[in-house]
Amino acid sequence: MAPHLLAPFDPAEQRLLARFTPPLTRAADGTLAVLGTDQLGRDILSRLIYGARTSSLIGFLAVLLAGFTGTALGLLAGVRGGASDHTVMRLADMQLAFPFILLAITVIGILGPSIRNLILVVGLSNWAAYARVVRAETLAVRERPYVEAARSLGLPVPRIVLRHILPNVSASLMVVATFGIAGAILTEAGLSFLGLGVPVAIPSWGGMLAEGRQYVDTRYWLALFPGAALFMTVMAINLVGDTLRDTLDPYLYARRSLEQL
Amino acid sequence: MIAYLCKRLAWAFLVLLGITGIVFVVVHLSGDPAALYMGPEGTKEDYQILRAALGFDRPLPEQYGLFLWRAAQGDFGRSLRHQQPTLPLVLARLPATLTLTAAAMVLALLLALPLGLLSALRRKSILDTGGMMFALAGQCMPTFWLGILLILVFAVQLRWFPVYGGEGLTTLVLPAVTLGVWAMARTARITRSSMLEVLHQDFLRTARAKGVGEWSVVLRHALRNCAIPIVTALGLELGNLLGGAVITEAVFAYPGIGRLAVEAVINKDVPLIQAVVLTVGASILLLNILIDLVYVALDPRIRLA
Numbered sequence: 001m002a003p004h005l006l007a008p009f010d011p012a013e014q015r016l017l018a019r020f021t022p023p024l025t026r027a028a029d030g031t032l033a034v035l036g037t038d039q040l041g042r043d044i045l046s047r048l049i050y051g052a053r054t055s056s057l058i059g060f061l062a063v064l065l066a067g068f069t070g071t072a073l074g075l076l077a078g079v080r081g082g083a084s085d086h087t088v089m090r091l092a093d094m095q096l097a098f099p100f101i102l103l104a105i106t107v108i109g110i111l112g113p114s115i116r117n118l119i120l121v122v123g124l125s126n127w128a129a130y131a132r133v134v135r136a137e138t139l140a141v142r143e144r145p146y147v148e149a150a151r152s153l154g155l156p157v158p159r160i161v162l163r164h165i166l167p168n169v170s171a172s173l174m175v176v177a178t179f180g181i182a183g184a185i186l187t188e189a190g191l192s193f194l195g196l197g198v199p200v201a202i203p204s205w206g207g208m209l210a211e212g213r214q215y216v217d218t219r220y221w222l223a224l225f226p227g228a229a230l231f232m233t234v235m236a237i238n239l240v241g242d243t244l245r246d247t248l249d250p251y252l253y254a255r256r257s258l259e260q261l
Numbered sequence: 262m263i264a265y266l267c268k269r270l271a272w273a274f275l276v277l278l279g280i281t282g283i284v285f286v287v288v289h290l291s292g293d294p295a296a297l298y299m300g301p302e303g304t305k306e307d308y309q310i311l312r313a314a315l316g317f318d319r320p321l322p323e324q325y326g327l328f329l330w331r332a333a334q335g336d337f338g339r340s341l342r343h344q345q346p347t348l349p350l351v352l353a354r355l356p357a358t359l360t361l362t363a364a365a366m367v368l369a370l371l372l373a374l375p376l377g378l379l380s381a382l383r384r385k386s387i388l389d390t391g392g393m394m395f396a397l398a399g400q401c402m403p404t405f406w407l408g409i410l411l412i413l414v415f416a417v418q419l420r421w422f423p424v425y426g427g428e429g430l431t432t433l434v435l436p437a438v439t440l441g442v443w444a445m446a447r448t449a450r451i452t453r454s455s456m457l458e459v460l461h462q463d464f465l466r467t468a469r470a471k472g473v474g475e476w477s478v479v480l481r482h483a484l485r486n487c488a489i490p491i492v493t494a495l496g497l498e499l500g501n502l503l504g505g506a507v508i509t510e511a512v513f514a515y516p517g518i519g520r521l522a523v524e525a526v527i528n529k530d531v532p533l534i535q536a537v538v539l540t541v542g543a544s545i546l547l548l549n550i551l552i553d554l555v556y557v558a559l560d561p562r563i564r565l566a
Contacts, residue, residue: 094276096497099504102522102541106534107287109526186403190508193405194523206405213409213512217417224413227406235401
């Protein structure tokens with residue numbers, strides 16, 4: 001959130017004299033490089049800290065977009081049924097079967113790499129998982145007595161959906177969204193690694209890995225640390241997701257359906 | 262059965278049509294491909310000439326219709342960069358990617374099935390906990406980082422495999438491991454959870470009571486009954502593997518279709534991009550139809566309709 005408070009250096013500051021300083025040694029100008037410096041003498045620890053902000057921003061906003069779209073379509077499919085259900089589910093199948101990264105690189109390659117485009121692409125191509133879960137849960141919740149009661153009171157459909165159905169599917173939604181953030185962060189890093197994600201000027205873990213790959217045979221630390229940061233972040237989010245799933249979902253059937261994701 | 266196949270093929274065709282539509286719209290969102298290809302250095306006259314030569318000056322619906330008409334005849338246009346028809350270019354790269362994907366899939370299955378099975382059979386043992394930690398780690402591992410680590414250890418330090426290039430099987434090992442780990446982790450977790458569900462079913466008790474050997478109980482009676490979720494997961498995994506190949510190929514400079522796609526995108530070679538997306542899309546749709554046929558072979562209770 002506030003990387004400038006934590007980072008020891010400006011992540012963009014180039015010190016050519018101090019380039020390729022190994023981790024835990026003093027650079028040519030006498031400062032301590034905790035995780036070493038890269039090919040332009042930029043401090044890797046500072047770049048990692050700034051990169052964390054990029055990753056979490058994109059992961060969070062992309063999931064928000066995907067979750068919103070997916071939930072809306074899933075509710076539509078679950079509540080209306082019939083043709084809308086059929087269309088939404090076929091669209092979801094289509095999205096799940098197609099290697100989205102291919103479309104993503106096409107879109108980014110043509111629209112140009114920027115954080116906004118990344119969020120749009122990652123968000124709009126991941127809604128299917130949310131739509132499926134919301135639809136499945138809606139179909140179950142819809143038949144519960146309290147929904148029937150609400151309906152027999154003559155409440156308008158939007159109110160029933162928002163006040164009676166949505167809160168009862170939100171637990172599963174939270175679980176899927178947690179795993180979604182991990183997935184979005186990985187996707188963003190993958191695209192940045194290909195040079196089709198975050199613009200080079202902004203520090204990002206994927207971009208750092210791509211630069212580090214070129215020096216992997218002699219300067220291992222350039223690629224090691226951003227990858228480790230990515231791995232540990234994703235692992236931590238997934239563990240939170242696992243715990244959430246076990247605590248929020250007392251029903252075995254719901255747990256099973258989530259495990260298939 | 263035949264009717265079902267026709268329906269599936271018709272649906273696959275519709276999906277492909279949808280994908281061409283999406284790609285077409287995206288390509289034209291940012292102006293037109295001629296301007297993209299030329300970049301800011303081109304003069305106005307050059308741009309007009311290129312635009313007319315490539316047919317980008319016609320109305321959009323006409324261009325799209327023309328594209329579909331030609332595609333139906335097997336002509337996906339000429340690559341701007343390579344000055345060749347795109348389809349042979351793509352098809353030349355396809356076998357390398359399919360080999361890589363198949364190798365990754367085989368590796369994943371060889372590890373995932375025993376791992377998932379044993380974890381389920383020895384539930385809550387060290388093997389189970391360790392195996393599932395391993396699977397979780399595999400799922401969280403960024404493909405490209407794993408690739409770089411493998412290069413660092415096996416190519417740079419131990420010198421067992423070439424860093425890039427090389428001959429025969431040795432080029433395939435590191436990329437296949439890199440690509441396969443994710444599919445392995447997921448398949449292992451799904452194998453474990455579906456085995457756990459099957460293990461306390463009545464028919465297994467019956468089989469044991471009949472005096473069937475324990476190995477046979479597990480492999481012939483239990484595993485067969487969790488084949489369906491595993492095959493479903495593998496089907497979804499296929500799309501991921503072909504997509505993941507894009508990144509794996511970039512890490513190892515492996516000459517497959519993924520690298521062709523990235524190069525095409527970087528060169529703004531629109532006809533080539535369209536051809537790659539369509540070819541990969543068509544392969545995935547066909548593979549998914551094949552998987553549905555595998556269902557019938559695995560479980561005679563399933564009727565396709």
